[in-house]
Amino acid sequence: MPQAVISGTGLYQPPHVITNAELVEAFNRYATLQNEKNADAIARGEQAAMTMSSVEFIEKASGIKQRYVIEKSGVLDPLRMYPRFEERGDDQLSLMGEIAVDAARKALAAAGKTAADIDAVFCAAANMQRAYPAMAVEIQNALGAGGYGFDMNVACSSATFAFEQAVNAVRSGSARCVLVVNPEITSAHLEWRDRDCHFIFGDVCTATIIESAETATSADQWEVLGTKLATQFSNAIRNNFGFMNRSEDSDPLARDKTFRQEGRKVFKEVVPLAAAHIEAHLAAMNLEPTQMRRFWLHQANLGMNQLILKKLVGAEPGGDLAPLVLDTYANTASAGSVIAFHEYRGDLKSGDLGVICSFGAGYSIGSVIVRKK
Ligand SMILES: CC(C)(COP(=O)(O)OP(=O)(O)OC[C@H]1O[C@@H](n2cnc3c(N)ncnc32)[C@H](O)[C@@H]1OP(=O)(O)O)[C@@H](O)C(=O)NCCC(=O)NCCS
Numbered sequence: 001m002p003q004a005v006i007s008g009t010g011l012y013q014p015p016h017v018i019t020n021a022e023l024v025e026a027f028n029r030y031a032t033l034q035n036e037k038n039a040d041a042i043a044r045g046e047q048a049a050m051t052m053s054s055v056e057f058i059e060k061a062s063g064i065k066q067r068y069v070i071e072k073s074g075v076l077d078p079l080r081m082y083p084r085f086e087e088r089g090d091d092q093l094s095l096m097g098e099i100a101v102d103a104a105r106k107a108l109a110a111a112g113k114t115a116a117d118i119d120a121v122f123c124a125a126a127n128m129q130r131a132y133p134a135m136a137v138e139i140q141n142a143l144g145a146g147g148y149g150f151d152m153n154v155a156c157s158s159a160t161f162a163f164e165q166a167v168n169a170v171r172s173g174s175a176r177c178v179l180v181v182n183p184e185i186t187s188a189h190l191e192w193r194d195r196d197c198h199f200i201f202g203d204v205c206t207a208t209i210i211e212s213a214e215t216a217t218s219a220d221q222w223e224v225l226g227t228k229l230a231t232q233f234s235n236a237i238r239n240n241f242g243f244m245n246r247s248e249d250s251d252p253l254a255r256d257k258t259f260r261q262e263g264r265k266v267f268k269e270v271v272p273l274a275a276a277h278i279e280a281h282l283a284a285m286n287l288e289p290t291q292m293r294r295f296w297l298h299q300a301n302l303g304m305n306q307l308i309l310k311k312l313v314g315a316e317p318g319g320d321l322a323p324l325v326l327d328t329y330a331n332t333a334s335a336g337s338v339i340a341f342h343e344y345r346g347d348l349k350s351g352d353l354g355v356i357c358s359f360g361a362g363y364s365i366g367s368v369i370v371r372k373k
Helices: 020-037 039-043 055-062 095-111 135-143 158-172 263-284 302-313 333-343
Strands: 004-012 016-019 066-069 120-124 148-152 177-184 204-212 222-231 294-297 353-360 364-372
Touching (some): 004 158, 158 204, 294 333
Parallel strands (some): 120 148
16 A cells, blocks of 8 residues: 655735734724614613623633734724625636635645646635535646545544545555645634634635655655544534525524634533544554654644643643644634644654644544654
């Protein structure tokens, strides 16, 4: 069986930054306007007044300091509170396709490959822009790649789940060189008008080349020693947007058609699941957490990563062992652990071991154990 290696990664970083201060100012203007509009109902006790958000809360509760977004003016407009994207014609490359192609080209260059070398494209993200044709097929076409492509969605674990599919495709011989892209336009499904979650997400796209060790020529190769996926149903993170909405005569703009979560519950339930998952995966491969040179963890919350790392090795994350990118990128759904891997691996040496691990809605957890060649 051919061995699978990660031979290159690429990152699309959106052009705009929204700082916590800007975000909170826009939210508080929106909340003030709402309270003015509903003053009578609030005075009669029929409606609760909206409470203001705060930079201090966001940084303390999440560790997030800013986020990148593709479009900023709509998000910060208190009369709108979501991005402004222009509808594109069927003959134009879609926005998801565009950011995926950008990240893919960078990953191809890093791996020393051209689009002609790609024989499978997996587009894995928490949301797809449309039902069909698959985003992956559009991306395959835009790049000029061959083979086949498909979309997959396991929310925040989409990337690691796609890595396993890519590794399996390489090992089985159904593909020799796979492109995995994670275009996350989270700004379009985040509820920016909800104080409990308006700070959570940012936009980004990551791309990863997973290929047979026999064809890999990159100077930076990572053997995939093993992958392990797990799911366990939960409604604690949910978005009911979908093709059934019209037939159900439900309101397409209702609160349940964007991201919502019970943050505390997610925190409490997912931390032990993720730590136990990584530990079990390593144990199955006769490895100890302390042998890991790096943990590239999902980037949702600083406190979650601190607790996971403490459970695994008794250490605090940040810096060297489990680098954080959520302070600058926020939670980028499936792309978070891949951004960490993209930005924080250059200092590792041949033989060094690490784990890429995602966790999120589903619940879903995916771990990928890698060794620097
Ligand atoms: C979302 C999350 C950051 C919230 O942090 P938390 O410490 O659990 O905060 P809570 O929601 O319990 O709120 C604590 C208090 O702050 C208040 N608060 C909530 N949002 C606020 C905001 N933006 N500004 C100021 N105060 C806020 C709440 O009203 C609450 O007040 P109360 O104690 O008087 O009721 C945290 O639960 C989390 O990260 N969970 C992980 C889940 C996750 O990130 N999932 C993403 C998908 S993988």
